[in-house]
Amino acid sequence: MKRYFLIAIIVAAVAALALISYKAGIIKTPEKIEPVETAVSNEPPATVQETPSEEEAPTVEITPEMQQRLGVKTEEAKVVPLRKVIRTVGRIEADERRVFAVTTKFEGWIEKLHANYTGKFIRKGEPLAELYSPELLATQEEFLVALKWAQTGVSKDSEALLEAARRRLRLWDISEAQIKRLEETGEAMRTLKIYSPASGYVVEKTALQGARVMPGDLLFTIADLSTVWVMTDIYEYELGFIKPGQEAEISLSYLPGVRLLSKVDYVYPALSAETRTAKVRFDAPNRGLKLRPQMFTDVEVKVDLGKRLAVPEDAVIDTGERQVVYVDKGEGYFEPREIKTGIRAEGMREVIAGLKPGERVASSATFLIDSEAQLKGVKPLGMKRH
Numbered sequence: 001m002k003r004y005f006l007i008a009i010i011v012a013a014v015a016a017l018a019l020i021s022y023k024a025g026i027i028k029t030p031e032k033i034e035p036v037e038t039a040v041s042n043e044p045p046a047t048v049q050e051t052p053s054e055e056e057a058p059t060v061e062i063t064p065e066m067q068q069r070l071g072v073k074t075e076e077a078k079v080v081p082l083r084k085v086i087r088t089v090g091r092i093e094a095d096e097r098r099v100f101a102v103t104t105k106f107e108g109w110i111e112k113l114h115a116n117y118t119g120k121f122i123r124k125g126e127p128l129a130e131l132y133s134p135e136l137l138a139t140q141e142e143f144l145v146a147l148k149w150a151q152t153g154v155s156k157d158s159e160a161l162l163e164a165a166r167r168r169l170r171l172w173d174i175s176e177a178q179i180k181r182l183e184e185t186g187e188a189m190r191t192l193k194i195y196s197p198a199s200g201y202v203v204e205k206t207a208l209q210g211a212r213v214m215p216g217d218l219l220f221t222i223a224d225l226s227t228v229w230v231m232t233d234i235y236e237y238e239l240g241f242i243k244p245g246q247e248a249e250i251s252l253s254y255l256p257g258v259r260l261l262s263k264v265d266y267v268y269p270a271l272s273a274e275t276r277t278a279k280v281r282f283d284a285p286n287r288g289l290k291l292r293p294q295m296f297t298d299v300e301v302k303v304d305l306g307k308r309l310a311v312p313e314d315a316v317i318d319t320g321e322r323q324v325v326y327v328d329k330g331e332g333y334f335e336p337r338e339i340k341t342g343i344r345a346e347g348m349r350e351v352i353a354g355l356k357p358g359e360r361v362a363s364s365a366t367f368l369i370d371s372e373a374q375l376k377g378v379k380p381l382g383m384k385r386h
Contacts, residue, residue, distance in 0.1 A: 057381060059333040060326075060373040067332070074328045075312055075363040077355045082305040084345040086238050090230040090250065090282065090297040098224035100197045105172050105215050108133030111191050113209045115202050115220060124199045128220055129207055130191040139168055140188035147183060200224035203293075225293070228286045230262060232299050233277035241303045242267055248282055248301045252290070260284060260291075264301070309355065310348040312363040316341060317370055324380050326369050328360040336373055336380035 062072065108131040115128045122128070143165035149158035169179055175195065182189065204221035213219065230250060234242055242264060250260045268279040282299065284291055291297075316339070317324045323341045326334040339354030355361070362369055373379070 057335050057337070058378045059329055059335045060369065060376055060378045061332050062334055062369060062372065063332050070365040070368045072362055072369065073364040074360040075315065077309060077311050077351060077357055077359050077361060079307050079309050079357055080348070081307050082310060082343070082345040082348060082350065084241060084303045084305055084343065086234065086241060086301040086303065088232045088234060088299050088301075090232040090299040092284075092291050092293055092295040092297060093229045093231055094203065094223040094225060094293050095227050095229050095283075098198070098200070098227065099203075100200070100222045100224075101218055102128060102194065102197065102220040102222065103216055103218055104131065104194065104213055106133050106136050107214055108136065108212075110207055110209055110211050110213060110219075113207060115196075115205065115207075116209075118202055118205045120202045122196045122200070122202060122222065124196055126196050127193040128196055129194050131194060131213065132191045136172065136174075136192055137188055137190065139165065139172075140182060143169060143179075143182065144186060144188060147186075194219070196220075196222055198222055198224050223293075225286055225289060225291075228284055228291050228293070229265070230282040230284050230291075230297055230299060232280050232282065233272070233275065234267075234280045236271060236276045236278070239267070239278055242280055242301065246301055246303070248299055250282070250284060251298045251300075252295065253298075255290065262299075305343065305345060308342070309351045309357060310345075311351055311355065311361050313344060313347050313349045315361045315363045315366060316349050317366055324370070325355065326362040326366060326373075327355075328362065334362060334369055334373075336370070336378060338380045 062070070110129050111132050112130040113128075114126070114130075115122055143162070146158060146162035146165045150162045166179060170176075174192065178189075178192070200222045202220055203223045205219075206217070207213070207219040244264050244266065246264045248262045248264065250262050251258065262282040262284040264280060265283040266281040268281070271278050311325065315325050318341075322338050324336055324338055327337050329335050337354055340352040342350030342352050344350075
C-alpha cells in the first residue's frame with residue numbers, strides 16, 4: 001500500500017516538473033515541416049544563346065500574274081557616270097569693267113556736241129564735245145607766255161613756270177597732242193575737244209549743247225559691248241555644283257537653234273533672303289552685237305559628277321522621313337528596304353547606303369507595290385544609324 005502511494009507521488013512530481021519546464025520554454029515542441037514537392041520535367045534543360053540571330057528581312061509577295069497586270073518593271077542598281085544639268089534664266093548686262101564715265105575737271109559751256117544722241121557708236125579717240133572754259137583759256141595763255149620766256153631766256157624761272165603750266169593742262173585731261181598743237185601754233189584755243197576714252201556705245205548722255213557744266217558733272221557714259229555679262233540666279237541647293245571656269249551654253253529666243261558658249265566668271269558671296277538664290281555671272285563674247293543689255297536668255301550648266309551608284313528616280317519612294325525601294329528577291333517576293341540617297345541627275349537617284357551594285361529594284365508601279373505592302377503590314381527594317 002505504501003509502495004503504490006510512493007509511486008503516485010513520484011508520477012505527480014514528474015508531471016508538475018514537466019508543466020513548469022514547458023511554461024519556462026525549456027522544452028520546445030518541434031516545428032511542422034512542410035513537404036517539398038519536386039517538379040519532374042521530361043524536357044531537356046534550356047541553353048543560353050550567346051549571340052542573337054539576325055532579324056529576317058520582311059517581304060511582300062507579288063505574283064508574276066499580278067506583276068504583269070500592275071506593269072511592274074525592275075532595274076539593276078549600277079555604278080554609272082552621272083551628269084547634272086542646271087537650267088536657269090539669265091539677263092544680259094554690260095560688263096562693268098568696260099563702262100567709262102566722261103566728266104570734266106573744269107567749269108565751262110558746251111558749244112558743240114559730236115556724240116549728240118544716245119546709242120551712237122563711237123571709237124576711242126573720237127571727239128565727244130567741244131567746251132569753252134575761261135579758266136582753261138587763261139591757263140593756255142599762261143602756258144604760251146611761259147613758253148616764250150623759256151625760248152628767249154628772259155627769266156631763270158621760265159622753265160619751271162612752263163613745266164607748271166604744262167602740268168596743270170595735263171591734270172585737266174588735256175592730251176599731249178593738244179599741248180603740242182598749242183606749242184606749234186602759239187595760239188590759245190577758244191574751245192577744247194573732249195575725246196572718248198574707249199570704243200563703245202553712248203548708253204547715257206546728259207550733255208546738251210549750250211549747257212553749262214561744272215567739275216565732276218557726268219556728260220557721257222560709254223559702254224564697250226564686245227563682251228557682256230549674263231547674270232543668273234542659282235538656288236541655294238545647287239550652289240555647291242557651280243564653280244568659276246565651268247562651261248555653259250546660252251540660247252536666246254530670237255535666235256532659235258543658236259547656242260553660245262560661255263564660262264562661269266564669278267559666284268557672288270551674298271544670298272537673297274527672299275528667293276534663297278545667289279547671283280552667278282557668266283562672261284560671253286558678243287560677236288555681231290547679238291547680245292544686248294536687258295535681254296533674257298536661257299542658261300544651261302552641265303556638271304560632271306563622276307561615277308556613282310544609282311537607281312532610277314521612280315524606284316525611290318520618299319516619305320519625307322526616309323527613302324524606300326523594293327528589292328526583287330526572286331519568285332515574286334519584294335523586300336522593302338530603307339536607303340540613303342544623294343543627288344538627282346538625268347532621271348537617276350544616287351544611292352549612298354542601303355543597296356549594293358547588282359541588286360534589282362522595282363522601277364515602276366512602286367506605289368502599287370507599296371500599297372500592297374501596307375495592307376499586309378509589311379514595313380522595311382530601319383537602317384542602322386551610326
